[in-house]
Amino acid sequence: MRILYLLFPFFLLLVQGAAGSSFAPGNEEECQRENGYCGFLRCRFPFGISGRCSRFFYCCKNMWG
Template sequence: MRIMYLLFPFILLLAQGAAGSSQTLGKREQCLQRSGFCSFLKCPSFTLISGTCSRFHVCCKR
């Protein structure tokens, strides 16, 4: 029974992480639909930031 106290919070953390990853996929899809692309931290030269794809990725447009 003691292991249940340790197992329950671990399961909740896994469920919380799974919920966040599906939101990231939605943002990435929206960026691609708007003719953009995802880049790590900053956009390359001659492109503008038009949103975010995830925590460390931004949506860039030419």
């Protein structure tokens, strides 16, 4: 019974991490919907990384607008 007060916060942290509330694009369709493109491992100059399309492809969006 004494350990329950330690397990409850751990359980809440575990559930919160599983929720995955991220505003960044998570796939290619979301990236293109937000006027970006998927670049292999990096983005060219006026573009910056704003999320992921897949394992090695990053969503690149214009940094200036």
